[in-house]
Amino acid sequence: MQKLSNANQDYLEMIYMLTEGGEEYVRPTDIARNMNVSKASVNQAIRALKELGLVRNERYGPVSLTEKGKFSARRIHFLHHLVKSFLMETLNIREEIAETEACQIEHLIGNETVKSMVNYLKNRNIELEHFDLNQVDEFLVYSRRLSELKVGDRAVVKRIEAADGNVKRRIMEMGVIKGDIIEVKGMAPMG
């Protein structure tokens, strides 16, 4: 199974930011310019993101995010803002510096730290741009069993295990693989 590397998370986030302002598509060249890397590097990243099902892109065409990609990007973007605000709030750090350091820290903080930061800001009634701190639960990575999910919940598949081999096969036949984001649409009788 492929994994979304930190570097590729940055590419994804950049695509998200560039498409935020109305435009549906970005061109690789814009990504390159904004990230200060070569077109070749962008090309490579796009290929990886495409394989992960996070972006859409055809030869010589522009790039756009899939639903999965949008969610993933929003999550990264949220972490970015969270860390940035936290740094500025606790340490009174200048925005540019907070920005730069958040860019890196966003990739390495775990769930617990994220939750603590959210609470820290909530308790002080500090708002986050673009995000409602009361609705960021979807970005937290919990490890739960499928049966613990409620209808409407979304989750990233980490492992497929089932008491019954047939169940596992059936799930895999649906094309569900590790790393996928799934959403619970409803409950079948007998779970």
Added chain:
Amino acid sequence: MQKLSNANQDYLEMIYMLTEGGEEYVRPTDIARNMNVSKASVNQAIRALKELGLVRNERYGPVSLTEKGKFSARRIHFLHHLVKSFLMETLNIREEIAETEACQIEHLIGNETVKSMVNYLKNRNIELEHFDLNQVDEFLVYSRRLSELKVGDRAVVKRIEAADGNVKRRIMEMGVIKGDIIEVKGMAPMG
């Protein structure tokens, strides 16, 4: 000019920690075990650190820190403790997690953030293990001209520039290169 990479900083810090408890030397195998990497990787790192003048090591022999290496390692170790304490203090994060995350954050925070963290802890009268927060200035990276340094100060050479080409040549003849740590022993007449 070579540079001390993040990975190699970790090796250096580990050597420091292993030699802290009395022992003067460490064996590569111990480093490998403690860092969960192969002996080959350790070997490579040692070579790099040796080239940078940070460790001493002879074929088939153990590893020890040079003065320069000790200083550098202590600086990294300080950043580690600082970040760890800051995380635990502000976010109430469990020690193991703070430990893990500090390990990574220590490499990417800049001078301003470090200073803010020091002040944050100082203002709350929080102590740092192994370090006196009132005496950590030597670990902060300032950019000063040689003439601004006082006797006893230590600094890392970032650039050698001199109004007089002869002066530059003389400094370089002393073997001073970028990245070196220098200490001001005294002032010659005429600066």
Added chain:
DNA sequence: GATTAATGTTTAGATAGACTAACAAAGAAA
């Protein structure tokens, strides 16, 4: 001292990430 175990070194190879340079396709301007 000879044999075995533990350590250290080397080589070759993998992967991630970035770059340059040459080339191909699309778009814009003439």
Added chain:
DNA sequence: TTTCTTTGTTAGTCTATCTAAACATTAATC
């Protein structure tokens, strides 16, 4: 259209890390 410019792609390199496996050396044990 034809030509020029901008974009996108590919191939080949490079550096940093890491690894496994074979080999060399040193230390420990009998």
